[in-house]
Amino acid sequence: MLTLSGVAKRYPTGDRALTDIDLTLPNGQVMALIGPSGAGKSTLIRCVNRLVEPTQGSILLEDTELTKLSGHKLRHARRSMGMIFQEYALVDRLSVMENVLSGQLGYVGFWRSFLRRYPQEAVVEAFRLLERVGLTHAIDKRADALSGGQRQRVGISRALLQSPKLLLVDEPTASLDPKTSRQIMRLIRELCAERDLAAIINIHDVALAKQFADRIVGLRAGEIVFDGDPSELTSEILTTIYGEEDWDTTPEPMDDEVSDDPRDTASYGAAPAMAVGGGQ
Amino acid sequence: MPVSTSPLGQPIWRRRTTRAQWLQYLAWLAGGSLFLLCWKLISDNTMWVFVEDAGRQGADLISRMTPPEWGYANVLWKPMWDTLNIATLGTALGIIMAFPVAFLAARNTTPHPLIRSAALVVIVSSRSINSLIWAMLLVTILGPGVLAGIIAIALRSIGFVGKLLYEAIEEIHPTPVEAISATGASRMQVMNYGVLPQVMPAFAGISVYRWDINIRESTVLGLVGAGGIGLQLNASINSLAWDQVSVIFVMIFATVLVSEGISARVRHAII
Amino acid sequence: MSEQAEMLAARQQAAHRGEWQRLPLIESPRLRWGIVFGVLVYLVLALASVEVDWERVAEGAGRAVNFLGAFMQPDFVSRYDDIVAGLLESLTMTLTSTVIGVLLAIPVGLGGARNIAPLPIYTACRAIIAVSRTFQEVIIAILFVVMFGFGPFAGMITLAFATIGFMAKLLAEDIEDLDWRQVEAVRATGASWWQTMNHAIQPQVMPRLIGLSMYRLDINFRESSVIGIVGAGGIGATLNTSLSRYEYDTSAAILLVIIAIVLLCEYSSSHVRRWTQ
Numbered sequence: 065m066l067t068l069s070g071v072a073k074r075y076p077t078g079d080r081a082l083t084d085i086d087l088t089l090p091n092g093q094v095m096a097l098i099g100p101s102g103a104g105k106s107t108l109i110r111c112v113n114r115l116v117e118p119t120q121g122s123i124l125l126e127d128t129e130l131t132k133l134s135g136h137k138l139r140h141a142r143r144s145m146g147m148i149f150q151e152y153a154l155v156d157r158l159s160v161m162e163n164v165l166s167g168q169l170g171y172v173g174f175w176r177s178f179l180r181r182y183p184q185e186a187v188v189e190a191f192r193l194l195e196r197v198g199l200t201h202a203i204d205k206r207a208d209a210l211s212g213g214q215r216q217r218v219g220i221s222r223a224l225l226q227s228p229k230l231l232l233v234d235e236p237t238a239s240l241d242p243k244t245s246r247q248i249m250r251l252i253r254e255l256c257a258e259r260d261l262a263a264i265i266n267i268h269d270v271a272l273a274k275q276f277a278d279r280i281v282g283l284r285a286g287e288i289v290f291d292g293d294p295s296e297l298t299s300e301i302l303t304t305i306y307g308e309e310d311w312d313t314t315p316e317p318m319d320d321e322v323s324d325d326p327r328d329t330a331s332y333g334a335a336p337a338m339a340v341g342g343g344q
Numbered sequence: 345m346p347v348s349t350s351p352l353g354q355p356i357w358r359r360r361t362t363r364a365q366w367l368q369y370l371a372w373l374a375g376g377s378l379f380l381l382c383w384k385l386i387s388d389n390t391m392w393v394f395v396e397d398a399g400r401q402g403a404d405l406i407s408r409m410t411p412p413e414w415g416y417a418n419v420l421w422k423p424m425w426d427t428l429n430i431a432t433l434g435t436a437l438g439i440i441m442a443f444p445v446a447f448l449a450a451r452n453t454t455p456h457p458l459i460r461s462a463a464l465v466v467i468v469s470s471r472s473i474n475s476l477i478w479a480m481l482l483v484t485i486l487g488p489g490v491l492a493g494i495i496a497i498a499l500r501s502i503g504f505v506g507k508l509l510y511e512a513i514e515e516i517h518p519t520p521v522e523a524i525s526a527t528g529a530s531r532m533q534v535m536n537y538g539v540l541p542q543v544m545p546a547f548a549g550i551s552v553y554r555w556d557i558n559i560r561e562s563t564v565l566g567l568v569g570a571g572g573i574g575l576q577l578n579a580s581i582n583s584l585a586w587d588q589v590s591v592i593f594v595m596i597f598a599t600v601l602v603s604e605g606i607s608a609r610v611r612h613a614i615i
Numbered sequence: 616m617s618e619q620a621e622m623l624a625a626r627q628q629a630a631h632r633g634e635w636q637r638l639p640l641i642e643s644p645r646l647r648w649g650i651v652f653g654v655l656v657y658l659v660l661a662l663a664s665v666e667v668d669w670e671r672v673a674e675g676a677g678r679a680v681n682f683l684g685a686f687m688q689p690d691f692v693s694r695y696d697d698i699v700a701g702l703l704e705s706l707t708m709t710l711t712s713t714v715i716g717v718l719l720a721i722p723v724g725l726g727g728a729r730n731i732a733p734l735p736i737y738t739a740c741r742a743i744i745a746v747s748r749t750f751q752e753v754i755i756a757i758l759f760v761v762m763f764g765f766g767p768f769a770g771m772i773t774l775a776f777a778t779i780g781f782m783a784k785l786l787a788e789d790i791e792d793l794d795w796r797q798v799e800a801v802r803a804t805g806a807s808w809w810q811t812m813n814h815a816i817q818p819q820v821m822p823r824l825i826g827l828s829m830y831r832l833d834i835n836f837r838e839s840s841v842i843g844i845v846g847a848g849g850i851g852a853t854l855n856t857s858l859s860r861y862e863y864d865t866s867a868a869i870l871l872v873i874i875a876i877v878l879l880c881e882y883s884s885s886h887v888r889r890w891t892q
Contacts, residue, residue, distance in 0.1 A: 170528025
């Protein structure tokens with residue numbers, strides 16, 4: 065259970081990225097966070113694991129107050145939150161297995177990690193995860209030799225090897241093609257169900273969000289403007305989140321086809337429903 | 345705007361505005377006068393009689409250098425070995441010291457801005473002072489010999505390797521570093537997993553490049569007593585044995601060419 | 616091929632059991648251990664040939680302390696005139712040699728680029744570059760001092776000669792991998808050889824040429840501080856004298872001035888580079 069109350073972030077430049085965010089996320093819930101670029105989605109999830117320092121407010125994971133932690137305690141808190149990144153954020157020159165095992169870094173000491181002497185259970189678990197995502201054939205390949213979808217699977221395995229209580233997912237599909245995007249979203253969804261994990265997923269693609277999330281939160285200019293069930297997300301609400309746009313020509317969520325009308329495609333510059341890899 | 349209108353009402357295009365044009369003339373004038381001033385200072389300090397004599401002196405020098413006394417090469421193997429050792433051991437020592445300095449000097453890995461400034465001071469002082477000056481200092485402290493040469497080369501290499509390496513560290517992708525921090529890794533683990541793999545190729549390339557430069561530098565360290573082939577060079581010049589000097593030159597030329605070839609090969613293979 | 620597949624299967628099985636090791640950098644174990652052994656043998660041989668006179672080192676330790684102390688209290692005053700004269704000579708040598716060297720390097724660099732120069736010219740220019748780059752500045756200075764006599768003139772010629780090799784090599788490499796489509800586009804307009812140089816090649820290499828010239832200015836200043844040791848003028852002679860007289864406070868002052876000037880050079884050259892790009 066993750067609870068944010070009154071969280072705000074103001075950058076030293078004076079830009080307000082977040083104002084007064086209140087949010088409660090029960091275990092096992094997959095929450096999609098939508099909103100235009102610059103609305104503060106990335107800042108919000110980075111505040112949770114303190115890659116970005118929130119300026120005020122409190123963030124509780126179970127019973128731990130995350131905003132007050134430092135040093136050793138912060139490392140311990142971070143390892144219980146797995147993070148999945150937009151550009152996969154793998155270390156290109158390390159092998160797939162090394163990348164997955166780096167999920168254990170919060171648990172092992174420096175010299176063990178330096179000599180790559182991981183505990184046997186960790187290696188067994190890493191291999192099992194690679195089996196689960198179908199990448200055992202690539203254990204010794206370098207991360208930069210993989211395709212986008214495969215890299216994202218490695219990124220997911222790394223996050224899960226932390227045995228997290230919570231997944232923070234930052235634009236997981238933004239660099240992937242439509243088919244792979246759906247596969248990755250489905251995989252995240254299944255893994256969350258298997259392990260009863262809560263997840264916050266930043267996502268540009270409203271159609272994918274509606275299809276795969278239990279709950280949708282809309283963010284605009286650092287404030288929550290919508291919080292509810294995917295079915296409640298109407299075009300009026302999309303307008304409040306993203307601004308004026310002809311939302312009704314948005315294809316149905318289940319529909320993978322792109323509209324053939326060139327006039328429509330041209331107007332989709334800001335339309336998240338179409339923009340697989342949008343906002344880039 | 346470089347486009348103006350002529351009296352006839354026709355637009356005229358010029359590359360620069362009149363003002364910019366004048367400023368440019370002025371800059372050239374200032375540069376030119378500075379050059380002439382410097383030239384005058386040098387020519388005042390020059391004995392032009394000797395310079396006029398240069399052609400004859402050069403011809404004389406060449407006639408004395410040829411034919412080279414090839415037999416002298418047998419004496420040179422040990423000094424050449426010393427020279428190679430000075431360059432190689434010095435580079436190794438320099439790299440070992442430069443490595444932590446570079447991490448302290450890079451903006452994204454330094455623990456504290458004050459430590460960063462200190463590391464930058466180390467890099468700048470090491471870079472500004474030529475290895476020959478380092479050798480002069482060390483010879484007065486450690487006494488003449490190969491050891492002074494090795495340390496001189498090492499001290500000069502810190503700055504070079506440190507500067508290029510910390511620039512490489514500052515240019516790495518930040519996202520893998522962020523991802524490794526997000527797993528709860530400690531500072532050292534983040535360096536080891538997020539930063540090090542990204543800068544390793546650059547580091548190897550820079551080191552080999554510096555080794556190649558150091559071979560060239562170590563050939564002259566002997567002039568101030570820091571060991572290697574420079575000692576023989578100094579002795580031969582002092583005794584005006586120019587036919588020996590030419591043998592030394594040929595040897596240096598060959599060694600430097602080979603080391604440059606090796607260095608280029610290795611760097612090509614890494615990148 | 617099947618050997619690789621077998622190894623992969625073995626590694627997968629091991630990982631399944633929880634035994635995983637990092638892939639070694641060099642695959643063949645014989646080569647890997649051969650390299651380790653070779654490096655060890657070299658280190659032993661090389662270190663064995665380093666003779667250290669520990670008594671002399673202990674004796675010098677006191678001087679080292681003196682020298683460090685001198686850095687705390689550098690003496691700019693007692694040899695003020697010598698320092699100023701040496702510095703002025705170094706600076707003038709630096710400037711003139713860089714200007715002359717760069718100007719001469721341009722034709723050599725053009726000739727050393729395989730894509731615009733005919734083979735005989737290419738070979739000649741590459742030979743000039745190789746000779747100039749191989750020998751350390753001090754060695755060249757010795758020869759030029761013999762030819763032109765003691766003083767800054769020999770030093771200037773030395774630095775100019777070294778500049779030619781440095782600049783021409785980098786310029787030639789730049790020209791060799793410039794964007795050839797732009798050159799073809801200019802040629803297609805019917806431009807002459809000179810016009811092609813001016814409109815297609817110069818704009819592409821100019822910013823880097825200026826940056827490199829600034830860098831070379833910096834190197835030339837640092838080199839000008841040592842060629843004085845062999846009589847080619849500049850601050851090096853002053854430094855050498857002060858060191859041999861054990862006047863460490865004066866040497867420290869000279870070194871600090873050199874560091875300051877190099878810093879200034881670097882700072883301004885980064886500005887110039889930003890301005891030309």
